Every structure is written in C-alpha cells, then in structure tokens.
Amino acid sequence: MESSRAVTSGPSLPVSNGAFAMALFIASEAMFFTGLISAFVVLRAQTLDWPPAGQPRLPVVATGFSTFLLLLSGWSMFRARLMSRQGRGHSAKWLTLTAVLGASFLLLQGAEWTRMIQFGLTTTSSLYGGTFYVLVGAHGLHVVAALAALLIVRARVVRGGYSEGREDALLPMTMYWLFVVAVWPVLYALVYF
C-alpha cells in the first residue's frame, strides 16, 4: 500500500506550484527586460550626443526619490511575508504599506511623464524620447500589474483566505514584487545617467 502511494505521488517540489510558476514567469520577464535594455544600449551607443540637443533633461533627483520609495516598498513586502507567519493582521499592515509606496512611485512617475510631455519629450520627438517611454513605460505597466495583484492578495489576507499553515502563501507575490523593485535601479542607472 505504502509502496503504491510512493509510486503514484512521485517526487514533489520543495516550493509550491504557485512559487514555481512565478519563478518561470520571472525568468521570461527577465529576458524581456534584458532585450529592451540591450536595444537601448545599442541605440545609445550609436548616438554621439546623448541626450540629444534640444531635448529636455530627465529629472534625476525627483526620480531618485521615487526610486527610494520603490526600494522601501521592496523591504516592506519582504516584511509582510515574514509577518504572514505571525498573524494576518501584521501581514495586512505591511501589505498596505507596500501598496501605498508602490502607488506613490507610480504617481510620481506619472507626474514626471506629464512634465516631460509638456517640455516636448514624446515617443516621436526623438530616439531619446522613444527609448525612454518604452523602457520606463514597460516597467510602469509591470508596477501597475503588481499593484493590482498586491491589492487582491491583501484583500484575501484580510478576509483570512489563506489557511493556517500555508506560510508561503505570500511567496509568489513577494517574488514578483521584489523582481519589479530590483529591475528599476538598473533602468534608472541606464536611462537617467
């Protein structure tokens, strides 16, 4: 009886199916961003003056502050996962903080884009503008998706949707959020400097 169960169940992964699927998804996302970064690096190397004359300069300090907020949200997401082992109330509090920090990052980025467009930097104004909006916009869309997923996870945590003993219920969400956070400093260093 015991031997037949061992044969049918087979070897199991040390992580949940959700975490494993998220790892595969992050792998494809990493390739996607590396492709964009590679295109940016090659295009930038072809241009003698970067940023081109007549185009507005990107706000390094203001974006530095929003970078700090996003990094802080990564830390709070990490804390949320740690706290999920101690009780749903603590975990929900840290998830809320993460969502607020992520939303603040998006709002600051939106305000920055509005100013850039007013100053004449659009996707068609130059290669500089096109690469800026593609790279930063792709990341912004990922933050929007991560924020939506985070709000769903938070609502589920508050309702008690994750049963006791599922300590790694927040692991896939944490993995994705930390990936989105980790990609941004690379983009910031490449595009803004």
Next chain:
Amino acid sequence: MRVTTHAERLLRTALFALCGWAVTLFARNALACSVCISATEETREAYYGTTILLMLLPFLILATFGGWLYRLSRDSVPSPGPPHEPSQLPEVDA
C-alpha cells in the same frame, strides 16, 4: 477513395520544395546587421556586450533558480535521529 502512393507523395513534396526554392530567386537582399548604420567602436562593443549578456542570461537564470530549489530541497530533508544506545535497548532475560 483514391489511395496516394509513396511516389506521388514524394513528387508532391519535391514540387513544394521547388516552389519554395523558386521564391528565393525573386527575393531581394535583406540587411540584418543591427550595427551597420554606425561603424563606431562604441556601437560594436555595445552590440557584442549585449549579445553576450542575452546569451548568458538564460544560463544565469537557470543556475539561480536551480540553486534555490536545490537549497530548499536540501534543507527540507529531515535530519536522521540520534543512534540507539545500548542502554536504551530493552533487557532480555536469558
């Protein structure tokens, strides 16, 4: 129902291959060099650097996740209990 013979299938495949090859006679040259518009040293270095990065990244990702899974599976294996000491064994009367 008509049965297709082996020779007919072979002839059909050959005709398709011939048509495919004939299309290439009318095709114009395609410029696939992504750095041909700029011949500077910086462009060449950027092109080679990013090509190497894109080639190595899948291996890096596999190694990272493989190492992570290996570490998790290694840590999840229960450690063997303490060995039986002779004093704990039940005494058997002779």
